[in-house]
Amino acid sequence: MTLPIAVPVDPMLAKAVPAVPDTGPKGAALSFEPKWDGFRAIVWIDRDPDGGLTVEIGSRGSKLLTRYFPELVEAFRAQFSSPAVIDGEIVVRRGEPGAERLDWEALSQRIHPAASRVTKLAEETPAAFIGFDLLAEGERSLLGEPFSVRRAELEKLLAAVEAPLHLSQVTTDPDLARSWLVEFEGAGLDGVVAKLVDEPYLPGKRSMLKIKHERTADAVVIAYRIHKSGTGVGSLLLGLYDADGELRGVGGSSAFSDARRLELIDELAPLVERDENGDPVMGEGDRNRFSSSKDTSFVKLRPERVMEVRYDQMEGSRFRHTAQFLRWRPDREPRSCTFEQLEVPAAYDLSDVLA
CATH class of the missing domain: 3.30.470.30 (DNA ligase/mRNA capping enzyme)
Structure with missing residues (x-):
């Protein structure tokens, strides 16, 4: 060389x-x-x-x-x-x-x-x-x-x-x-x-x-939830790597058509984590008083696939609202999806807003 x-x-x-x-x-x-x-x-x-x-x-x-x-x-x-x-x-x-x-x-x-x-x-x-x-x-x-x-x-x-x-x-x-x-x-x-x-x-x-032209982020797909109908993917759970290299959940993306929900099951099947018996590894999401009776379980995925989403703003370290799927990013490595890419608004005192 x-x-x-x-x-x-x-x-x-x-x-x-x-x-x-x-x-x-x-x-x-x-x-x-x-x-x-x-x-x-x-x-x-x-x-x-x-x-x-x-x-x-x-x-x-x-x-x-x-x-x-x-x-x-x-x-x-x-x-x-x-x-x-x-x-x-x-x-x-x-x-x-x-x-x-x-x-x-x-x-x-x-x-x-x-x-x-x-x-x-x-x-x-x-x-x-x-x-x-x-x-x-x-x-x-x-x-x-x-x-x-x-x-x-x-x-x-x-x-x-x-x-x-x-x-x-x-x-x-x-x-x-x-x-x-x-x-x-x-x-x-x-x-x-x-x-x-x-x-x-x-x-x-x-x-x-x-x-x-808009706020977007590349995020790692870390899990999915089954749709409330009982078939297909209802939502994809997303993660970003923090400064310490830890993959942290930041929210989800949903609003897929009936046909697309079923397609996603097949597309994501190779990434599903499985236990020693070959069964999918499940996780349980956080509950609050608004979702105490809601099924928050999810199917864990190996963090190997990246998607680009549109989001409006962050609340703490999570998307404030459900992010909108834009496209898959086959050119991106999951480890490159970090919090650093997000736009961080300048600090502003609420008192000044209300004055």
Whole structure:
């Protein structure tokens, strides 16, 4: 390996803020860019022993995605001539010219165990890679360089690339970023990201800012309750990892159709925890005076599956209301689903509200 940094690399992360800020902490300059709705990916291109190039694609949790996107591997080999490590996003573009948008469902289906299916999907729903940060080039590590330097080097590196490889646009104008937040939603984008211009790359740290169209969180599915009808999944119980690495329940998601409730039983069957007799391991939820006669039992699941939910606000360490299911996240590792991703409102005195 000839790369100047160790790979895979944990990507630099973002914390949610409610609106596009004019500046960062203490008036620090910001650079804004679109928030792409895809799979976060760090690509490293390296020399092989024979002098050729090898390409690997790592997910946010350092899971290798290389085999699922052969068309991107081919594109990097064809368009690069030297080692590099690039941070970016994998997306699938669908639709006619003038009405093209990102297609999350098509992208999520690209994660498939069968090689024949991977090849077929690479032809039917080809992916694109959008680069937005440069971690290393040649024998030079850029991790310690400010974003302004990394971005300038990235622009030079990707100046001549062609589809399916792309360079994400940026601006230092917060008003333009605010317009992006509104306008780009129609193309399926997820919001806006702000980066400190003078900050180095901080692997695994939530140092960037993200402004989304809604509050969302990626949570681990830890159990399910049977529907009150007696058949199918009534609700999914969700968890997040705290600072000590403990998985804590944060609420649930429900409101599935009759057909979907039955489908979920089959989908989640491989994750059901079982005792020595092969029976499902059951748990019992908390009761209060409003649910003293309600069945609060649940079927425990191994914490291996992640889903994205929409929520309105937190009450303590739990979702205040039932969260709304948005989509499965096959690209996310359960351990990456922490409380840190949640938006924490600034403290405000109730007396001031009532005054």
